[in-house]
Amino acid sequence: xxxxxxxxxxxxxxxxxxxxxxxxxxxxxxxxxxxxxxxxxxxxxxxxxxxxxxxxxxxxxxxxxxxxxxxxxxxxxxxxxxxxxxxxxxxxxxxxxxxxxxxxxxxxxxxxxxxx
Amino acid sequence: xxxxxxxxxxxxxxxxxxxxxxxxxxxxxxxxxxxxxxxxxxxxxxxxxxxxxxxxxxxxxxxxxxxxxxxxxxxxxxxxxxxxxxxxxxxxxxxxxxxxxxxxxxxxxxxxxxxx
Numbered sequence: 001x002x003x004x005x006x007x008x009x010x011x012x013x014x015x016x017x018x019x020x021x022x023x024x025x026x027x028x029x030x031x032x033x034x035x036x037x038x039x040x041x042x043x044x045x046x047x048x049x050x051x052x053x054x055x056x057x058x059x060x061x062x063x064x065x066x067x068x069x070x071x072x073x074x075x076x077x078x079x080x081x082x083x084x085x086x087x088x089x090x091x092x093x094x095x096x097x098x099x100x101x102x103x104x105x106x107x108x109x110x111x112x113x114x115x116x
Numbered sequence: 117x118x119x120x121x122x123x124x125x126x127x128x129x130x131x132x133x134x135x136x137x138x139x140x141x142x143x144x145x146x147x148x149x150x151x152x153x154x155x156x157x158x159x160x161x162x163x164x165x166x167x168x169x170x171x172x173x174x175x176x177x178x179x180x181x182x183x184x185x186x187x188x189x190x191x192x193x194x195x196x197x198x199x200x201x202x203x204x205x206x207x208x209x210x211x212x213x214x215x216x217x218x219x220x221x222x223x224x225x226x227x228x229x230x231x232x
Contacts, residue, residue, distance in 0.1 A: 004159070006159075009157075033220075040125075040224070040225070041224055041225070042120075042206050042208070042222030042223050042224050042225050043160070043206075043220075043222050044222075045219055045220065048218075048219070055218075056219065091159055091160070093159075093160075103148055103165070103167060103210060104150075104162055104165065105220060106162075107152075107159035107160040107161070108159050109157070109158055109159045110157075110158075110159050112157075
């Protein structure tokens with residue numbers, strides 16, 4: 001079974017530029033998460049999707065961050081415009097349905113963003 | 117607010133020594149608890165989890181953790197450290213109610229160093 005795929009793995013941009021990250025979850029996983037992990041901290045949830053609908057985006061800075069999962073499979077997270085404090089690793093995770101062991105989240109390798 | 121606290125941002129042990137990584141949680145109801153490991157430039161990998169039932173949970177790579185409700189703790193241990201255990205470890209809890217329902221909240225992480 002293939003794991004959660006993310007691209008790119010690394011991205012360096014200048015402040016005020018735009019950037020987009022892509023995630024392809026494990027096949028069949030209905031729930032998809034985006035986390036932000038700042039150096040020295042644990043991951044912080046940005047947004048949670050159930051199929052193609054948003055379940056929770058309360059921690060997403062909506063003035064600059066957006067995310068979509070149009071067909072309920074892969075997802076894109078965008079930052080526009082980026083700020084220095086957005087430098088972090090962006091992790092994508094997916095989870096199966098509750099009745100299929102759905103209490104465990106499976107994480108991708110992350111995208112490391114550096115904003116200069 | 118429901119939270120997870122990991123005591124000690126850095127732990128250093130000798131190869132072959134006991135590993136003890138501490139985690140305390142705050143919760144009004146018994147939570148689901150997890151330990152994840154993160155190797156450099158990789159995503160998070162589940163080590164073990166506590167949901168219900170036996171309070172001593174065994175995971176991969178020889179790790180285990182004991183859920184102690186009276187102490188609100190879920191410390192991670194391994195009898196004998198190996199060089200390959202060097203990584204960052206995260207304790208996390210799954211929200212059981214209210215606005216945190218179904219969300220993973222992570223501790224700040226503990227970097228484990230193993231020296232020869």
